[in-house]
Amino acid sequence: MASPPPAWSRRRAVIVHVLGAASVLAVAITVWLGLWVTPPDQHLRDEVRLVYVHPPIAWVALYLAFGLGALSSVLWLWTRTRSAAWDRLAAASMEVGTVFTALTLVTGSIWGRATWGVWWAWDARLTSTALLLVLQLGYLAVRRVPSDRDARARRSAVVALVAAVDVPIVHFSVDWWTTLHQGGTVTNPNLSPTIHGSMAWTLLLGFVAFTLLFAWLLVVRYRLVTLAEWREDTELAEALHERWAEGGPVAERRAAVPTATTATAAPGALAGARPAGPPAGS
């Protein structure tokens, strides 16, 4: 049986908890400042307050999460830097990133409804983000396909790379697509209000807060990937072992001997999984 991954050291556990607390605090302060302390905008009035939430989330989704996912995928693909850690990081980053991308679309849509009066408009940013979401969903779908770990990592990394290459192309084409469009004042509203004073600080805090939140979610998700992979490897061996142990002394002795059935891994488990050895100390 694969040995369990080491527990978080005392120091690491403290860091993670502090990170979580700090991000929650930063987000809370941002919300407080954004909703109550900062003044309404001259043109956008109270609607401007979403600027403390939507652009930070969008930034995290595209540049931080997706960028990190693409970068770690490339690092995995390049044989010189290949390591299972990169694959796990890519998986974690892309999943958390998908949540942020979906939220970018939702907050963007709500903001659009508030300022333009429509729930959706084919403006450059919303459209590009919608496509990014589909690309990320494709990545998640590929990760779900049952296969051995290496093949899955390879496939996902390629999808991430192709998606990363596609994003700037999509960005340019959609941008031209909307700007060359005659008429349609609705489609290019000024979502960039003039930011000054307390608004600027709050916006900065917003970026910091959501970045911290992303970092915390990423660390937790990464740990989950590590633990889940370990469970994948051991679940079958363990289940068989427990089954035999139910049978009493004879069965227990049989359970202690690696048999052909434990040696052949289940379809989902890592190819070459080691057969269940004798239970420790029995």
Next chain:
Amino acid sequence: MGYVDAGYAVALSVLAGYGVVLWRRRRRLEAIRAKLAARRSP
């Protein structure tokens, strides 16, 4: 202010919910991990 509140509410609740789900799953797996690690050590 309705839309602004809705925007904040959605963003925060989704992120909070996601965070809670992840944290809980992690705690459950860590418990299993700890149990098996204890079993292995003599």
Next chain:
Amino acid sequence: MWRDGVLVAGKDLRIELRSRVVLHQVVPVAVLMLVLFAFALGPATAPMVAAAPGLFWVAVLFTGVLAVQRSAALEGGDGGRDGLRLSGLDPAGVFLGKAAAVAVQLLVLEAVLSAGVVLFYGAHVRSPGALVVASVTGTAGLAAAGTLYGALAAGLRVRETLLPLLFLPVAAPVLVAGTKVWQSALGAAGAGSGDPWLRLLVVFAVVYLAVGVVIFGPLQEAP
């Protein structure tokens, strides 16, 4: 690499010539799509003509998915993929060859579709040259991206649903650019110049051919 590419392209095209799957199944689907669009938009021809450039490229994208599925399925049975990998052929060449075969089939589809669009929707073509260039460059990009994803999804039971999900978002810029080129070539009102879009198509094709050449080999490495 080039020689291996020609070899593989020849193999794929010869299989198609003998089995005629694309000809007998995918081409009719393409024509069918035009008919379905007509049902969706007609019977007055004005909306159809206005939408014709976009409809053409949507049809290309969807039949392109079918062509790529077929190309990926060619190596499907009995370890064909392993055979290809162990044959010692340069993987970049295999990629270019398969992409070229898909491109040829796509061009045939596009010829049929263009004829169909002109015939069914009454579109008037002002500059056929631009259309040809758009078709060739757009097809090259689509074939490259499609072949790469086809190989990625090959052998998976979920290939049929996974491939469109992966391929179509990546193909979206081709749809945007191709439609714009067609709009200006058909002289649609307010279409603007198609040149920047042609350049985008070229960039797309170059980028995805390059990515495919580099990544196809590592993708195929035995697990």
